[in-house]
Amino acid sequence: MKRILYGIAPLLGVIVFAVALVVLHHELKGLHYRDVVEKLKAISTNRLLLALLITALSYWILTGYDTLALRYIQHPLIYGRIALVSFIAYAFSHNIGLGLLSGGSVRYRLYSAWGLSAIDITKVVVFCGLTFWLGFCTLAGVSFIWAHKPLAIPEVFHLPFSSVRPLGMIVLGLVVAWVLLCTLRRTPVGIRDWKIQLPSPGLLVAQVAISCVDWAVAGAVLYVLIPPELGLSYIAFLRIFLLAQILGLGSQVPGGLGVFETIVLLFLSPTPEAISSIFGSLLVFRGIYYLLPLTVGATLLGAHEVFLRREGVKRFARIFGQWVPGLVPNVLAITTFLGGAILLFSGATPAVSWRLAWLKDLLPLPIIEISHSLGSLVGVGLLLLAWGLRIRLDAAYVLTAILLAAGVVFSLLKGFDYEEAVILAVMLGALLPCRKYFYRKARLFSERFTFPWIAAVLLVVVASIWLGLFSHRYLEYSGDLWWRFTLVGDETARFLRASMGVTVALLVFAILRLLRPARPEPVAPSAGELERARTIVESQPRVMGYLALLGDKTFLFNEAGTAFIMYSLGGRSWIALGDPVGPEEEWAELSWRYREMCDRHGGWTVFYGVGPEDLPIYLDLGLTLLKIGEEARVPLGTFSLEGRARKNLRQTHTRVESEGCTFEIVPPEGVPQLLPEFKRVSDIWLESKHTREKRFSLGFFNEDYLKRFPAAVVRKNGQIVAFANILPGAGKKELSLDLMRYTPEIRFGVMEYLFASLMLWGKQEGYQWFNLGIAPLSGLERRTLAPLWSRLGAFVFQHGEHFYNFQGLRAYKDKFDPEWSPKYLASPGGLALPRIVANLASLTSGGLKGVVTK
Secondary structure (H helix, E strand, O other), X not given: OHHHHHHHHHHHHHHHHHHHHHHHHHXXXXXXXXXXXXXXXXXXXXXXXXXXXXXXXXXXXXXXXXXXXXXXXXXXXXXXXXXXXXXXXXXXXXXXXXXXXXXXXXXXXXXXXXXXXXXXXXXXXXXXXXXXXXHHHHHHHHHXXXXXXXXXXXXXXXXXXXXXXXXHHHHHHHHHHHHHHHHHOOOOEEEOOEEEOOOOHHHHHHHHHHHHHHHHHXXXXXXXXXXXXXXXXXXXXXXXXXHHHHHXXXXXXHHHOOHHHHHHXXXXXXXXXXXXXXXXXXXXXXXXXXXXXXXXXXXXXXXXXXXXXXXXXXXXXXXXXXXXXXXXXXXXXXXXXXXXXXXXXXXXXXXXHHHHHHHOOOOOHHHHHHHHHHHHHXXXXXXXXXXXXXXXEHHHHHHHHHHHHXXXXXXXXXXXXXXXXXXXXXXXXXXHHHHHHOOEOOOHHHOOOOHHHHHHHHHHHHHHHHHHHHHOOOOOOOHHHHHOOOOOOOHHHHHHHHHHHHHHHHHHHHHHHHHOOOOOOOXXXXXXXXXXXXXHHOOOOOOHHHHHHHOOOEEEEOOOXXXXXXXXXXXXXXXXXXXXXXXXXXXXXXXHHHHHHXXXXXXXXXXXXXXXXXXXXXXXXXXXXXXXXXXEEEEHHHOOOOOHHHHHHHHHHHHHHHOOEEEEEEOHHHOHHHHHHHHHHHHHHHHHHOOOXXXXXXXOOOHHHHOOOOEEEEEEOOEEEEEEEEEEOHHHOEEEEEEEEEOXXXXXXXXXXXXXXXXXXXXXXXXXXXXXXXXXXXXXXOOOOOOHHHHHHHHHHXXXXXXXXXXXXXXXXXXXXXXXXXXXXXXXXXXXXXXXXHHHHHHHOOOHXXXXXX
């Protein structure tokens, strides 16, 4: 159901877009493609410059939304920063749609860097959205109601009212209701646990006023572009503009593309001679008011990110290499998608006649015909390959390079379209040096396409077919067109054949995807999978992988069966324990498969306890890195109980042995007969600690698990008083233990005795390191400029002893003089992070009760 709901909005957008194109196609009957081109050229420079100036004024007025919002939350910020955020946010939200998400994401990214909390940013986003609609409803309501002649609604809409006057009453009534609520009620409005402070009357008046002015100015941009000979007053035009905007915004199509233009043409009802002029004006308006600010906004956002992170980028480059791997694949994916769209649109429109005339003396007709069809097929191939580039597939890189080169050739051969050939060549030149960023070995079309990406492909294909139908509408259709092969007057036949090829290619691709077997749902590991995991773990130098053998985690193996990820589900969080287990060259691909599996099920991708060596993998996945503590590893080559520094350990060791205790190593085959005594010690320990078994990242008492390992045992007078299972790393690189239990019979230092004895044994056996595990939240900074997570974690580390012995555990491990290395949580950031942390705490503590008890 979640997947169905996730796909409804993109699918609805495609349907509305297609319906709008059908209506638009009907309204443009009799209009020729070349007529629109001529009318575009006829728009005067003065009108263009005036439209640009009014657009700049409109976006400047929009900065007032954020200014009022920051006044509302009482958080001062210099105007320059407010203007930057506002411009970029609205440039994105106007083009992408879903302003609360697109514009809200930009605001969160920029405002959070300047000290605003997530709650404050949420209030700003909601305030700006409310301001946006208050002005619209006010201006639309007044103009719809008080018009001398109300705007008539065409019968094609089949609405119960014939004019927009009832609609004006509705939207104006909403404004009046909100004004009354804000005026009469001064206490906050409660929505569940949220308390919303209503704006003051003065702030409310400012909201309405600035938004009304903004909408009026935005409408003026298009008004100065429409042909003056229409004789339409500004007020009459504004009503049409507002109605077209609300229907476009409600269509779920990015920027209301196609829907807005259709409504404007329907309501203007121009003469056939003026249709081409109005349609050309709409295209220019789309470029000036939407695409130009988006280009400038994207450039400003990129420049701001580089400036903001200039020092961080340098440090990151020194530690991890270039910072661009996370950016390059996404940029190349977008440019490749645009390249595919360019080829499809070019194949749908007529070629320039003089270029075809020039080509006929150089190339035979079959070459031109075949190049035209292949160019469109290359275009749809680039649309599909763009997704493979985004997820860093090596096959997508190779095929994209081939198709871009082919696109350059076909663009020249089909009609000497050197402009698009140059664009594709530039894209190819940018792609070729980036081979190292595409490292995934997965099969290209085995990867899942997201609903929004499918919708984007369909939007481009539908738009190209409509553009072709519009461009060639002056020719009568007949079955002979499919078999007509002539140089002059053959553009329609070429378009039809190319469109059919594109449609067939997409249908074949869709059928192959539907026939592909569904991937299995996550299930508990079988005995065979546990044995396969054991074989992999025993070949690895690090020991964390042994926790897979507890049987409480699900496995995701790579295709070769040589590496795996172990994970469990906590709420919506899919939490993987540590880095992938297996050869490091398999980690990147396996991590990507895990990310895609989580996305497919609507889960949050989380890696808990990853090391610093391969952090770029998780950054490539689009995850946020948070330090969760430090891991302690003791170099056994220099470990001993001699010397002044080890005086306390030596005294503890001597004292425990003086009480009659002995240490021994029990091999795996000797463990089964000791399990009843281990169970007795474990039960006594749990009861004395008033705690329950932990899970996931720590071992728990599991007989099948304990039988697999040797055990370190401390006896007193022949009776076991402490034990721990031993985790030996391959090649004797690392040694550790997991489940540690003891009885209170030895009151002083029995576990220190066990640790020290096991380290001495490991040194004697030739092991290089002893892993003492993680000290949670240690090593986090509390400085003022440190990230919020770091300051919060440091506070909990210092004051959270009731819930967990954070400081005591760090001090205990420091006795052995270990080397500390950071451990990280890789997960989505933002507002999802608190829930992810709660899910993780519940998972590791064996339930919610374990979170608040020791």
